[in-house]
Amino acid sequence: MAKQLRLLRLCALLPVSLLLGAGSGVAAQDSHAHADMEAEAAPAQVRSLRWSDPATWPDGKVPDEGDAVTIERDMDVLLDVSPPALRSLTVNGKLRFSDERDIELSTEWIYVPGGELEIGTEDKPHTRKATITLTDNVPGEDLNTMGDRGIMLMRGTLNLHGDREHTWTKLARTAEAGSSAIEVLDASGWRVGDEIVLASTDFNPRQAERRHIAAIDGNVLTLDAPLDYMHFGEITFGVDERGEVGLLTRNILIQSSEDSNETYFGGHIMAMVGSKMFVSGIELNRMGQHMNLARYPIHWHLIGEGAGQYIRNSAIHDTFSRCVTVHGTNNLRVENNVTYNNVGHCFFLEDGIETGNAFVRNLGIQTKCHPTLPCDPTNLTLPHQAMDGQRADNILIPSDNTASTFWITNPDNSYIGNVAAGSDQIGFWIALPQHPTGQFEGTEISAQTWPRRMKLREFTGNTAHSNFDGLMFDRGPAPDGTFNVGGAAHISRADPSDAASAPVPSVVDNYTAYKNRNGAIWGRGEYHLFTNLKLADNAIGFTHAAGAPGAAPYTSRVVDSLFVGESGNIGNPTSPEEVAYGRSLPAAAADFPIRGYEYYDYLHEVVNTRFVNYQANDQRDAGALSYLLFTSFGMSTHNSVEGLTFEDAKPVSFPPVDRRWASDFGGRAAYRSAAFHDRDGSVTGVPGSYVVIDNGIASHDEACQIRSSWGAAVCEGDIGRFHIAGNFPDFGNQPITEPVILDRDGRRFEYNGETTIGSGAEVRVDTARDAMSISLREMDQGSFVILQLPGFTSAARGAEQASLDALRAASETAWFRDDNSLWVKLVVEDAAADGDVLVQVGQLRAQATIDVSRTGLGG
Numbered sequence: 001m002a003k004q005l006r007l008l009r010l011c012a013l014l015p016v017s018l019l020l021g022a023g024s025g026v027a028a029q030d031s032h033a034h035a036d037m038e039a040e041a042a043p044a045q046v047r048s049l050r051w052s053d054p055a056t057w058p059d060g061k062v063p064d065e066g067d068a069v070t071i072e073r074d075m076d077v078l079l080d081v082s083p084p085a086l087r088s089l090t091v092n093g094k095l096r097f098s099d100e101r102d103i104e105l106s107t108e109w110i111y112v113p114g115g116e117l118e119i120g121t122e123d124k125p126h127t128r129k130a131t132i133t134l135t136d137n138v139p140g141e142d143l144n145t146m147g148d149r150g151i152m153l154m155r156g157t158l159n160l161h162g163d164r165e166h167t168w169t170k171l172a173r174t175a176e177a178g179s180s181a182i183e184v185l186d187a188s189g190w191r192v193g194d195e196i197v198l199a200s201t202d203f204n205p206r207q208a209e210r211r212h213i214a215a216i217d218g219n220v221l222t223l224d225a226p227l228d229y230m231h232f233g234e235i236t237f238g239v240d241e242r243g244e245v246g247l248l249t250r251n252i253l254i255q256s257s258e259d260s261n262e263t264y265f266g267g268h269i270m271a272m273v274g275s276k277m278f279v280s281g282i283e284l285n286r287m288g289q290h291m292n293l294a295r296y297p298i299h300w301h302l303i304g305e306g307a308g309q310y311i312r313n314s315a316i317h318d319t320f321s322r323c324v325t326v327h328g329t330n331n332l333r334v335e336n337n338v339t340y341n342n343v344g345h346c347f348f349l350e351d352g353i354e355t356g357n358a359f360v361r362n363l364g365i366q367t368k369c370h371p372t373l374p375c376d377p378t379n380l381t382l383p384h385q386a387m388d389g390q391r392a393d394n395i396l397i398p399s400d401n402t403a404s405t406f407w408i409t410n411p412d413n414s415y416i417g418n419v420a421a422g423s424d425q426i427g428f429w430i431a432l433p434q435h436p437t438g439q440f441e442g443t444e445i446s447a448q449t450w451p452r453r454m455k456l457r458e459f460t461g462n463t464a465h466s467n468f469d470g471l472m473f474d475r476g477p478a479p480d481g482t483f484n485v486g487g488a489a490h491i492s493r494a495d496p497s498d499a500a501s502a503p504v505p506s507v508v509d510n511y512t513a514y515k516n517r518n519g520a521i522w523g524r525g526e527y528h529l530f531t532n533l534k535l536a537d538n539a540i541g542f543t544h545a546a547g548a549p550g551a552a553p554y555t556s557r558v559v560d561s562l563f564v565g566e567s568g569n570i571g572n573p574t575s576p577e578e579v580a581y582g583r584s585l586p587a588a589a590a591d592f593p594i595r596g597y598e599y600y601d602y603l604h605e606v607v608n609t610r611f612v613n614y615q616a617n618d619q620r621d622a623g624a625l626s627y628l629l630f631t632s633f634g635m636s637t638h639n640s641v642e643g644l645t646f647e648d649a650k651p652v653s654f655p656p657v658d659r660r661w662a663s664d665f666g667g668r669a670a671y672r673s674a675a676f677h678d679r680d681g682s683v684t685g686v687p688g689s690y691v692v693i694d695n696g697i698a699s700h701d702e703a704c705q706i707r708s709s710w711g712a713a714v715c716e717g718d719i720g721r722f723h724i725a726g727n728f729p730d731f732g733n734q735p736i737t738e739p740v741i742l743d744r745d746g747r748r749f750e751y752n753g754e755t756t757i758g759s760g761a762e763v764r765v766d767t768a769r770d771a772m773s774i775s776l777r778e779m780d781q782g783s784f785v786i787l788q789l790p791g792f793t794s795a796a797r798g799a800e801q802a803s804l805d806a807l808r809a810a811s812e813t814a815w816f817r818d819d820n821s822l823w824v825k826l827v828v829e830d831a832a833a834d835g836d837v838l839v840q841v842g843q844l845r846a847q848a849t850i851d852v853s854r855t856g857l858g859g
Contacts, residue, residue, distance in 0.1 A: 043074035046093070052081045071095050071115060079103055085135065091115035091156070102129040106257075109134065111143055112156030112275075119252050120161035125281060127163050131253045134267035136260070147295050149256060149267050155274035162252040162281025164189065165313050167338050168363045170242040171198075171233030172219060177572065180226045183233075184245050187219045194249040196221070197317075197340045199365045200466040201232035201243040202571035202584050203517050205422030207466075208340065208366045210248070229572050236568035237612050239536040241465070241514050244421050246338035246363050248315045250283035257286075264290035264320040264343075264371050269298045279311040288321030290343060290371060291396060296321055302328035302439065306357075312336050320371060321396060322348050323364070328439060331356040340365045344400045345407035345429075347418075352409035352451045353436035360416045364405035367423035370394055375424045377402040378475075379468070379518070380485050380663040390482050398481040404429035404472070410436075410451045411490070411506065414458040420467060427464030427516070430456075431483070432476040432490055441479050452476065452488065452525075453496035456506035463512040464520070470513035470538070474524035474545065489547025490525035503552040505529045515571065517586045519543055527552035529559070536564035537571075539586035539594055543628055546601035546841055549636075557605045563596035565614035565622055565649065581619050593621035593629075593655055599676055600627065601634035602844070606641045614649035616709075623653020623710070625683065625691075627674040629661045634841060635670040637690060637719045637756060637778045640677040651683050654693045654711035669728070669753020673698065674712075675719060690719040690758075696747030697722075697763065698756040715758055720779030720828075722757040723838045723846065724772055740767040754839070759783035766790060771853040774826060775838055775846035781831040782811075789852055792822035796851035813850060826850050 049056040051063075056077060063069045065084035071077050075093040085106040089095075090113070097103050097119040110117065110132070120126030134149045146152040172183040175198070182198070190196075192213055200207035207229040215222035231243040256267040266286045271277050279298065287297035294301065297319050298311055306326075312335040316323045319342045324334055327350035334357065339346050346367045347359055369375035376389030379402065390398035399407075404426035406418065411432065420427030432451040440446040464470030476488030495501040503526065510532045513520035520538040521530070524545040535541040541563045544556040571584030578584050586592060596611050611624035624646055627635070644651075654674055655661075674693040681687035686705075691712050692698040699706065699713035706713050727737050728751065740751040743764040749755070757763070759779060765772075765787055776785065786808065798813040807816040807825050816823040828847045835846030 046074055046076050049077045051077055051079045091117055097130045099126050099128050104131045106133040110151045112153045114155045116157040118159040125161040125163045129251050133255055133257055135257045146270050151269045153271045153275035158277040160279045160282050162250045164250050164281045167313050167336050168246040170244055174233040175231045177230045178226050181222050183220050197246045198231050199244040199421035203515050203586055205366050205466045232569040237564045238562050239534045239564055241569045244363050248317050250281055250315055252282040255285040260286045266320045268295040271300050277309050281313045284316040285318055288319040290320040296325040299325040300329040307331040317341055326354050326357055333358045335360040337362045343368050343371055344403055346405045348407050349409045351436045351438040351440050352433045353440050354410055355412040358414040362418045365421045367403050367405045369401050369403045369424050375401050377425050411456040412454045417461040420464040422466035425468045426472045427467040427470045430473045437479050450496040452490045453493045455492035455504055460509040465514045468517045470516040470520040472522050491547055503527045526555050528556045531559050533561035536567045541596040543598050543600055549602035554605055555603045559607045561609045564612045565594055591620045595626035596624040598626045598628050599639050602636040604639045608643040610645045611649045612647045624649045624651050626653045630657050630671040631664045632669050635673050637675045640679050642679040644682040652710040652712050673756040675756045684714045690715045692756050697742050697744050697749045718759040718780045718783045721754050721777045723754050723775040728752045738769045762786040764788040773851045775849040777847050779828045784825055784827040787824045789822045792852050792854050794853045794856050795824055
């Protein structure tokens, strides 16, 4: 009875609404009606006190188990003992942990309204063990809309500084499966008993392994148990695939109690407006509250200006929702942290309003979509192009089933030297909304902010491995958080508020990606420059879609880069097919054809780039240069290469259709016209030539050499695009009303979208249509095609010729009619002509057009 009376007496120091919460539920993220808290004047005098001294407390008694404790504004209290488990702790003044002994503090929550919680300082880090355990014996509280089971700051300050700075390193040599010792590049400052985690160096992110250090000899660590998997530790063919080793142990530990392993309702740290967090060298364990918005391990929430604040040198592991959340806050520094075994987007820029933040040398290992369930992602593989996973009941926001280690919603932030080492889905996802969403949806500042037009501030030295996709630069969210597999193109402008201002390039530099099960890079947009790429062991190295062709000098440009098909890292073969092959494979199907650089859409350039180990074998096809299989959308003869080299690599693979490998399999138009321009002959040996898929129309014996092993032909002369207007569905394999058949030298081709064609081609066009509009584009001045149109009688323009020979000799568009056919010579008389729009993407226009009919058109 005395204990209950004492609890009531201490509780009287807090407003009931703050102690017990405003209700039983957690406030939604987009309903931030936070209670106002007016700033109070500093007390006239601050008393320096000790927790263990009874004179510190109003009733003359040291707090007991279950007490609700308040540190008043005039109190500076040194926590010099480990108190019994508290009901709660409110810090209006200051609470400091003693560095003279190990301290443990257990409480339901800590509320810091204008006060300060300090464990060490930047100048004098804490050296003893300090542990805060957040319990949940009174569920459902909502403290000033900040929820429950957390350290919650409202104009408060959090100073946490542990004594660890060296947080992760790499293997110095390969660690074999079964080994009980590893050698790392740098083990300085690590200690016997520390817990470490080795990242997967294979396609499977679940090959990450945690161990304790049993002994240390220089940089050789003896482990407490043998390794289950091989972890690669070499630079192979010029690509650094040395596996990362992260340190999980810190002397300052903040965690939830063990019951959260069953409920997934962990602790959280949340800083509200006016608050400041300076955090270094801490460990966060069992943090984040699954399926609860705004309850994350550490969370800057609508702070605004955050310059000078940071989290660094810390470990965040075994969380239930995210890792580090930056929301409505600018100019923070997130540096040198290690994360492991986390759920949902890990390093999380929330709404797309956040700018100037620096994410530097962070290591994220094993990012999961859900604590126990598998992902149901949205991506270009045929089973996952629907949005079912975005509507699932067990995700926080629609994109969480396609979880990323780094979720980037505004490009005006810096990402330097980070590693995404094993996500269920994506390593780095640059997911740009049109305007900031969430809390900022519909606001004036949102309307004035254009993430898809802002320059990528800095993205350099980053690495992605053991993910599904390494770098996704596409698929930004709509206001409701959903996204499509094809959309959200980015082109940065000198003035992002002015869509007509000059484009400026965005640069991805010195990016390394290996052992990604799908792609190392997928991009969409214009003026994207990729320099010094090092890509190896990926199913696909590089794919890029257009956003607005012609709006910038190029869509994408890859320069001074390295692509390796298969490196010295054989992985951990497990399936019978892998064991027989002698290495792990990226796709479930062992015969999946690996590709280095694949063409898609308009105006992509590859310059001064080296391709190694792309050789077809009995197991699977391979090629250094290929195309998006088997796309219906977008190809261009303006795509080009220059200064390429090949070592043990088949330069080109344009494979025949196999629906199993399709990313996009609709009207089957674009892939059948795949082509690129070999400016200097570094691919073909023929400077100025074009490599075209061997579809029977683009290639011709007189101008082309068939390369059967490539599925392509090498053609000299000008190559462009041939277009017929009308009902030719791009997608869905819809039937074509009144089909058009092209016939060149007996090789027949059903037209169902633009095809590549060479200048000088003579093609027969068979159709039941009464009229057609036929165009050329992407051709040089003076280039032409000659068309035989059986049953047609009239052309809308051009001079009539007396014979077929006269038609062939004509220098301008002309026509000739014999007893059975209309013959047309369509000539590009002005390469800069601005004709009709033929392709809506980027408003691609005709250079020359002629209308033909079975009835008179005035010709």
